[in-house]
Amino acid sequence: MSKYVGTSIKRREDPRFIQGKGSYVANLSLPNLAYVAIKRSPYAHAKIKSINTKKAAKMAGVLAVFTGQDLIDGGVGKLPCGWLVPNTKVPTRWPLMPDEVHHVGDGVVAVVAENRYIAEDAVDAVEVDYEALPVSIGAKKTTEPGAPQLHPDVPNNVSYTWAIGDKPAMEEAFKNAEHIAELDLINQRLIPTAMEPRACAAQWNAQMEEMTVWTTSQNPHPIRLLLSAFTLGIPENKLRVISPDVGGGFGSKIFHYPEEVIVPWIARKINRPTKWVATRTEASLTDSQGRDHVTNVRLALKKDGTFTGLHVKTWADQGAYLSTFAPLIPTALYLTLLSGLYKIKGIYGEVWGTLTNTVPVDAYRGAGRPEAAYLVERIVDVAAQELKMDPADIRRKNFISKEEFPYQTPVAFLYDSGDYHALFDKAMQMADYAGMRKAQAEARKQGKVVGVGIVGCIEASGPAPSKVAGALGSAVGFWESAGLRVHPTGKVSLYTGSHSHGQGHETTFAQIVADELGVGVEDVEVIHGDTGRIPFGMGSYGSRSTSVGGSAIVMAARKLRAKAMKIAAHQLEAAVEDMAFDQDTGKIYVKGSPSKSKAWGEVAFAAYTAHNLPDGLEPGLDENAFYDPANFTFPNSCHIVQVEIDRETGQVQIQRYVAADDVGKVINPLIVDGQIVGGVVQGVGQALWEEGAYDENGQLLAQNLMEYAVPHAEAFPMIETGRIETASPHNPLGVKGAGEMGTIASTVAVANAVMDALQPFGVKHIEMPLTPEKVWKAMNK
Amino acid sequence: MNVTITVNGMKHTRDVEPRLLLAHFLRDTLGLTGTNVGCDTSQCGSCTVLLDGHAVKSCTVLAAQADGSEVTTIEGLAEDGKLHIVQEGFWEKHGLQCGFCTPGMIITAVDLLNHNPHPTEAEIRHGLEGNICRCTGYQNIVKAIQYAAEKGG
Numbered sequence: 001m002s003k004y005v006g007t008s009i010k011r012r013e014d015p016r017f018i019q020g021k022g023s024y025v026a027n028l029s030l031p032n033l034a035y036v037a038i039k040r041s042p043y044a045h046a047k048i049k050s051i052n053t054k055k056a057a058k059m060a061g062v063l064a065v066f067t068g069q070d071l072i073d074g075g076v077g078k079l080p081c082g083w084l085v086p087n088t089k090v091p092t093r094w095p096l097m098p099d100e101v102h103h104v105g106d107g108v109v110a111v112v113a114e115n116r117y118i119a120e121d122a123v124d125a126v127e128v129d130y131e132a133l134p135v136s137i138g139a140k141k142t143t144e145p146g147a148p149q150l151h152p153d154v155p156n157n158v159s160y161t162w163a164i165g166d167k168p169a170m171e172e173a174f175k176n177a178e179h180i181a182e183l184d185l186i187n188q189r190l191i192p193t194a195m196e197p198r199a200c201a202a203q204w205n206a207q208m209e210e211m212t213v214w215t216t217s218q219n220p221h222p223i224r225l226l227l228s229a230f231t232l233g234i235p236e237n238k239l240r241v242i243s244p245d246v247g248g249g250f251g252s253k254i255f256h257y258p259e260e261v262i263v264p265w266i267a268r269k270i271n272r273p274t275k276w277v278a279t280r281t282e283a284s285l286t287d288s289q290g291r292d293h294v295t296n297v298r299l300a301l302k303k304d305g306t307f308t309g310l311h312v313k314t315w316a317d318q319g320a321y322l323s324t325f326a327p328l329i330p331t332a333l334y335l336t337l338l339s340g341l342y343k344i345k346g347i348y349g350e351v352w353g354t355l356t357n358t359v360p361v362d363a364y365r366g367a368g369r370p371e372a373a374y375l376v377e378r379i380v381d382v383a384a385q386e387l388k389m390d391p392a393d394i395r396r397k398n399f400i401s402k403e404e405f406p407y408q409t410p411v412a413f414l415y416d417s418g419d420y421h422a423l424f425d426k427a428m429q430m431a432d433y434a435g436m437r438k439a440q441a442e443a444r445k446q447g448k449v450v451g452v453g454i455v456g457c458i459e460a461s462g463p464a465p466s467k468v469a470g471a472l473g474s475a476v477g478f479w480e481s482a483g484l485r486v487h488p489t490g491k492v493s494l495y496t497g498s499h500s501h502g503q504g505h506e507t508t509f510a511q512i513v514a515d516e517l518g519v520g521v522e523d524v525e526v527i528h529g530d531t532g533r534i535p536f537g538m539g540s541y542g543s544r545s546t547s548v549g550g551s552a553i554v555m556a557a558r559k560l561r562a563k564a565m566k567i568a569a570h571q572l573e574a575a576v577e578d579m580a581f582d583q584d585t586g587k588i589y590v591k592g593s594p595s596k597s598k599a600w601g602e603v604a605f606a607a608y609t610a611h612n613l614p615d616g617l618e619p620g621l622d623e624n625a626f627y628d629p630a631n632f633t634f635p636n637s638c639h640i641v642q643v644e645i646d647r648e649t650g651q652v653q654i655q656r657y658v659a660a661d662d663v664g665k666v667i668n669p670l671i672v673d674g675q676i677v678g679g680v681v682q683g684v685g686q687a688l689w690e691e692g693a694y695d696e697n698g699q700l701l702a703q704n705l706m707e708y709a710v711p712h713a714e715a716f717p718m719i720e721t722g723r724i725e726t727a728s729p730h731n732p733l734g735v736k737g738a739g740e741m742g743t744i745a746s747t748v749a750v751a752n753a754v755m756d757a758l759q760p761f762g763v764k765h766i767e768m769p770l771t772p773e774k775v776w777k778a779m780n781k
Numbered sequence: 782m783n784v785t786i787t788v789n790g791m792k793h794t795r796d797v798e799p800r801l802l803l804a805h806f807l808r809d810t811l812g813l814t815g816t817n818v819g820c821d822t823s824q825c826g827s828c829t830v831l832l833d834g835h836a837v838k839s840c841t842v843l844a845a846q847a848d849g850s851e852v853t854t855i856e857g858l859a860e861d862g863k864l865h866i867v868q869e870g871f872w873e874k875h876g877l878q879c880g881f882c883t884p885g886m887i888i889t890a891v892d893l894l895n896h897n898p899h900p901t902e903a904e905i906r907h908g909l910e911g912n913i914c915r916c917t918g919y920q921n922i923v924k925a926i927q928y929a930a931e932k933g934g
Contacts, residue, residue: 010872017880018868018887020815020855027814115809117798195819195827195881195915247817247881248915280820502879502916670875674921678878681918705824705913713909713919718902742918 003584004511004521005733008670012521013506016245023244025199025214030273033201034063036263037119037276039109039126040285041101044137044357044698045150046130048099048108056111056125061118063270065126066110066262068096074269076261080230081322082222082475085331088160091151091355093321095231095261101130102150102320103357104699105285110262112274135357135698139317140294142356150320150355157355159318162331165338165348166410173309173346177300181383186767187371189292189317189692190685191708192364194501196247197278198257198287202264206271210238212532213264217243218253218499219539222476224531226256226324232264243529246501250682251363252287253501254541255324284703289692290364292317293330293371299379300346305387305394309346310338312375318353319360326362327353332412332472333368333460333542339409340376341420341456341636342398347410357698363541365682366459370744373457377748381453381755382764391752392433395456396424406729413460415634416736417726418662420456427454427638427660430722436642436656444760449645449779450655451757457639457745460632461543461737479628480544481537482552484513484560486621488608490601492517492524497537498549499529503739504671505545511667512550512733516557518586519600535624543737546667547633547728554732555625563621564588567606568598570614633728633736637661639680639745643753650776652688652754654715659745660722664736672738677719679742685711686743687750689769709769784848788813789857797844803837804828806844807854815855815884819913826912829885829892830854836892838885838911855884858891867891867929876925878916886912890926899930 016022053065066074072094079093096107109126113119134148141147142157150157174180201214211234217223224241228234246253259276267274278286293314300309316330335349366373384394400407402419409415427433436452443450463469466477483495494513498505510524527533540549561581568588569576580591589597598606603621606612610619642656659676666672689709693701702708727734747768754770755763763778785794788811795810807813807830816839819827823841830839831853839852858865867890870876877883886909893900893908900908905926906919914922 011875013880014872014877017877017883018855018864018871019859020813020884022815022817022880022883024814024817024881026818027808029812029814116805117800193915195825195879195913196817197819245880247819248879250915280822280825504878674875674878674917677920678916678918681920682915704822705820706822710913710915711918712913713906713923714903716906716919718923719918719920 002515004514005667008668009507009511009521011504011507012510013504024196024247025201025216025244026277028201028214028275030203032272034112034114034270034272034274035116035119036110036112036266036274037123038107039123039128041104041106041108043101043130043132044104044135045133046101047133048101049129049131051109052127053109056122059118059122059125061114062122063112066266068094068098068108071096071262071265072098074265075233076265077231077233079256079258080226081324081326083325083328083473085160085162085327085473088327089154091154091321095258103359105359107258110266112266112270137356137358137694137696137698139292139354140315142354143315143352150357154355158352159322159355160327160353161351163350164335164411166346167348169346169410170309170311170348173300174311177308178303179301179387181299181379181386183379183382183765184296185375185378185765187291187293187295187374188768190290190364190690191284191692191702192250192252192287192290193708193710194248194250194252197280197283198253199277200259200263201273201275202267203273204268204271211264211268212240212242213260214242214244215260216246216253218249218501218541220499220529220531221497221537222539223256223260227260231261240532243499249501250365251290251367251541255288255362280705281703284708285359285700288323288360288362289319290361291371292361295375297375297379299383301383305389305397307342307344307398310344312338312349314351316351316353317356317358317361319356319358321360323360323362326360327473329363329368334372336411336413337369337372337458337460338376338411340458341400343400345410349411358694359700365679365743366740369459369740370683370747373744374748377455377457377752381752385759391454392424392428396421414631416631416728416730418634418636419724419726420636423636423660423662423724424456424638426722426724427640427658430660430720431640431656431658433640449647449757451643451753453641453749453753453756455639455745455749455752457637459635459737459741459744461635461740462547462629462633463542463544464632465630466628478538479626480549480552481535481624481626482549482556483535483624484556486560486600486604488605490604492519494524494526494553495534496526496528496549496553497534497539498545499540503540503545508546508667508671509550509553512553513557515583516554517561517600518581518583543739546733546735547731547737548627548629550733550735551731552625552627555627556623559623559625560621564603566614566617567603571598571606571612572596630730633664635661635663635736635738635741637741637745639749641749641753643750643757645757645775647779650772650779652770652775654717656717657719659719659742661741662724662726663738663741664728665725665734667735673721675738676721676742679740680719680746681711681716683743683746684750686747687768687770691769782845784844786847787851789853799845801844802840803842803844803847804839807839813854813856817881817884819881824913825882826889827882827885829888829912831888831892836889855887858887865891866933867894870925870928874921874925874928876917876921882912882914886914886922890929893926894930894933898933
């Protein structure tokens with residue numbers, strides 16, 4: 001019986017946040033702290049002809065000014081890419097670019113001063129003479145003849161190509177198809193926009209030759225590894241990376257950024273602590289961005305709506321350089337999802353990873369999976385419309401049925417579990433889908449423009465078996481670690497390699513530990529985000545924290561329990577085999593004689609006094625575990641949305657939003673629902689408002705929150721959530737990822753609802769974001 | 782220039798640059814880092830504080846403009862160790878995830894309820910128009926404010 005797992009306990013981390021006591025990097029105060037500011041390129045592509053730092057260096061309060069060449073001469077390394085598919089061509093990227101800039105916002109000069117105001121003034125006083133070079137933008141356009149060549153070592157601006165699936169089976173399916181649905185579509189560029197802008201601080205201990213770096217990262221250990229092995233060159237055992245409270249990430253804080261090199265390099269150089277905090281404009285111009293695909297998709301069907309083949313060609317804009325995991329996103333996290341919830345025999349997907357003069361693109365909430373869900377669920381709707389089938393019916397007809405799990409798709413993945421029919425039943429019942437359709441027909445008669453969108457989406461979360469990741473191009477493994485220490489008095493410390501930047505690990509993980517050890521949740525302290533305290537970890541992204549990190553916790557807890565059983569057995573003079581564990585009370589007792597028992601506190605004290613332990617047993621009660629997942633987990637969803645469009649203005653109003661999800665077993669329903677709802681709203685942002693557009697000169701048109709339209713509270717009704725639970729069979733908790741499903745499903749759900757509303761106007765497809773202007777034009781052709 | 786600003790009941794006199802923003806005065810001069818800064822253009826609302834009882838974005842106010850005023854920040858809401866009812870609502874209803882927008886959200890909600898103790902859902906959502914949250918989808922923030930409205934009487 002679990003006491004805590006499955007219950008909605010309030011978050012244990014909240015008291016500090018609601019009282020303004022969050023420990024964000026920008027809040028860090030250190031004695032003698034100096035401030036770093038960066039001079040950035042206003043050009044998307046230019047040669048640096050000369051740099052004049054004299055005026056800036058002479059300003060009162062300015063401590064030093066450094067160019068890219070200064071840093072290179074001072075030993076910094078190039079920023080590496082951690083995921084390379086075969087034959088990837090990697091453009092050179094330095095922490096500050098010494099001779100040529102490749103996007104607006106590329107760093108050129110770093111200034112360090114007594115305070116931030118002086119540092120910003122000095123940045124303005126630095127003079128850089130540029131020679132503008134031809135600019136290339138557009139994921140596909142950049143590969144076409146006549147496009148400017150951006151890097152001498154990347155011909156045609158194609159960094160890599162990748163394909164997966166069964167090409168002959170796909171060709172056969174299209175040869176024999178009774179119907180073919182086809183779409184050209186764009187999955188537009190997004191700016192992640194975590195509310196906390198990135199920040200970095202560093203302190204050099206000259207006596208010990210030790211560096212501490214504080215950074216807004218989702219994964220401090222991999223950052224330490226990259227700093228040590230590639231960019232900063234300080235050995236790992238002399239380098240501590242701390243990610244304290246981090247104000248949202250959504251993928252954008254996974255990556256190794258230039259400032260994480262610049263700030264500690266300067267701290268050592270001037271022997272003073274340093275800090276840099278991004279402005280929102282800097283965040284827009286330097287945080288890795290998301291999506292940006294140009295795609296052609298074709299679906300082959302039988303007349304009865306059975307899917308037989310799918311062919312996808314995608315040009316994925318990777319921006320100016322390859323960000324840390326960039327090539328992973330449109331390959332192993334995208335084309336591998338093309339099967340959706342469906343049985344499709346002949347799938348083949350191809351991708352071209354291309355370079356442009358734009359901010360680098362990498363993982364953003366969903367990362368590849370929303371792009372896959374978007375094209376699959378859009379083309380299925382187009383097919384339903386062309387075959388005059390209800391969009392729910394055509395989906396259900398093609399579902400993998402629950403008896404078929406584990407299901408091997410033609411695009412590498414082995415789906416672990418699911419019951420898509422039951423999930424659709426749940427959502428359609430919650431929404432009263434039939435009633436919605438009836439109401440739509442009546443509303444249309446009254447001249448209203450109303451639509452219903454229904455989607456079924458798959459996600460692959462909790463990447464990945466390390467061996468598989470390595471074979472696919474990863475430079476790192478994707479296990480997670482957990483350390484559990486029971487102190488002599490019975491209090492428990494958990495050291496997790498996962499990182500919480502809003503997910504509530506201090507609560508969810510404590511629930512797991514409390515149940516595994518039979519202690520109170522209040523007795524468990526969760527420690528994360530510090531390479532000085534946690535031996536190693538891979539961090540949080542890809543909805544992996546509970547399925548991978550949580551599983552490591554269970555493993556460590558079970559090791560602890562096994563040792564505690566031995567100690568208790570010895571002290572009670574019983575055989576270990578005769579001992580039992582009461583999860584409710586945490587007592588270890590002799591089977592059949594519950595009064596002969598030992599509490600955790602007693603066992604722990606005995607473990608540390610070591611006065612009376614079994615022969616050969618080490619003192620202490622402290623265990624580590626590393627968990628390497630056997631597979632991804634495969635969350636799935638059915639979302640149904642009803643929209644009404646203002647006939648006069650083209651404004652889309654969401655009237656109802658129903659989200660039914662299967663994220664496996666749920667540890668804390670309150671937190672999981674929060675993840676789903678937050679994800680839904682974020683995904684709707686892509687459908688309706690958000691776009692990181694560039695003009696032909698490579699200028700980002702939305703550089704701050706006045707220009708970039710993220711969702712606001714007023715645009716939404718209460719989202720209705722529901723779930724079914726099919727446990728993942730391959731992790732000890734039975735959990736699947738919960739952090740990204742909302743975003744994956746909601747973008748296309750809303751897009752489908754809008755296209756459904758526009759059917760009477762003969763509209764097949766319009767591109768996101770579905771702004772009033774575009775929608776109005778579609779209605780007034 | 783000298784400014785005297787009363788923050789959470791404590792009077793502070795400091796020599797500041799005329800261009801110093803109130804947000805930076807609170808964070809850097811006084812070390813009250815609960816007030817976060819999330820944008821450059823007064824859109825996000827993370828830095829919202831009460832200035833003489835009214836919610837303002839402290840990144841749009843100069844410290845010089847606040848001379849002689851009373852400021853309440855997130856650090857000043859709880860009284861005698863007891864959470865403000867809006868803080869309690871955010872905790873009860875899971876109205877926060879990463880916590881970065883939370884101080885500004887809570888202050889805005891306090892201001893909203895001061896002006897309208899029993900708002901409708903639509904009024905709450907409208908009242909949050911100047912505050913951006915990227916994590917929660919706002920739903921539980923709305924519920925937190927409804928909780929505070931009910932409990933706060």
